Amino acid sequence: SMKPGDTYILNDPYCGGTHLPDFAVVMPVFGAAGPLAIAATMTHHQDVGGKSAGSVPTDSTEIFQEGIRIPAVQWAREGVFDETLTRILRQNVRIPDIFIGDLNAQVAACKIAGVRLRETADRLGDETLLTAFRLLLDRSEAMTRAALKLLPQGTWRHVDYLDNDGIDLDRRIRVEVAVTLPGDGTVSFDLTGTSGQVKGPVNCVPSGSLAAACFAVRAITDPMIPNNGGCFRPISLRLPPASLVDPRAPAPVTAVSAR
Numbered sequence: 001s002m003k004p005g006d007t008y009i010l011n012d013p014y015c016g017g018t019h020l021p022d023f024a025v026v027m028p029v030f031g032a033a034g035p036l037a038i039a040a041t042m043t044h045h046q047d048v049g050g051k052s053a054g055s056v057p058t059d060s061t062e063i064f065q066e067g068i069r070i071p072a073v074q075w076a077r078e079g080v081f082d083e084t085l086t087r088i089l090r091q092n093v094r095i096p097d098i099f100i101g102d103l104n105a106q107v108a109a110c111k112i113a114g115v116r117l118r119e120t121a122d123r124l125g126d127e128t129l130l131t132a133f134r135l136l137l138d139r140s141e142a143m144t145r146a147a148l149k150l151l152p153q154g155t156w157r158h159v160d161y162l163d164n165d166g167i168d169l170d171r172r173i174r175v176e177v178a179v180t181l182p183g184d185g186t187v188s189f190d191l192t193g194t195s196g197q198v199k200g201p202v203n204c205v206p207s208g209s210l211a212a213a214c215f216a217v218r219a220i221t222d223p224m225i226p227n228n229g230g231c232f233r234p235i236s237l238r239l240p241p242a243s244l245v246d247p248r249a250p251a252p253v254t255a256v257s258a259r
Helices: 083-091 096-124 126-149 206-220
Strands: 007-010 022-031 034-044 073-077 154-162 173-181 187-190 235-238
Touching: 007 096, 022 096, 034 096, 034 126, 073 083, 083 096, 096 126, 126 206, 187 206, 206 235
Parallel strands: 187 235
Antiparallel strands: 007 022, 007 073, 022 034, 154 173, 173 187
């Protein structure tokens, strides 16, 4: 149902975000024959409300203390922005002009991405461009799988600890991971044994846990592999539910980026 000029925003960590200061702005891109891509930007904003200026309270005990929380919602329809939503956003932050200005910069970046993609599609044709997308993703996947096959096979385990969660200052927080390379071009990360979710804001939602696994794969494979989503297709992730790495709302999560 998306149309040209539609714009969506999101910052809810329990709906695909990371922590509340990180706002995603998403815009569909259309060519002559139909949809081509999704243009998206992610920006850490200076303030999104909550109990502390800067919206990274180190002593929060629930997400409601950390700022305004926006699920994936439509902000503009065919280029016309929802002024009611804009007013709600402005009313819940300490620096509304800067905040809205930065969101508008994200919109502008998505628009530029759309312009450049449409220019390329006009020159090459929609189907050629979409085929190129698929080939680039498949190529990075194949190169990553080949690189993983060159690594030693087996399972490696490690345990480490956070000093505390910011609330229970005398309790260390366990992080455990088992990384398995079976030799077939895949890699799995099993974080069973990691602490349950904690009172303080160092919980990490699954999108952040997956990002850490993706970073690890890029760090141990050839840096010349083009960096795109194809690199991450060989990854599987097991996260214990209601844990530090897969918390349940309304657990606080805002300090995870600092961790």
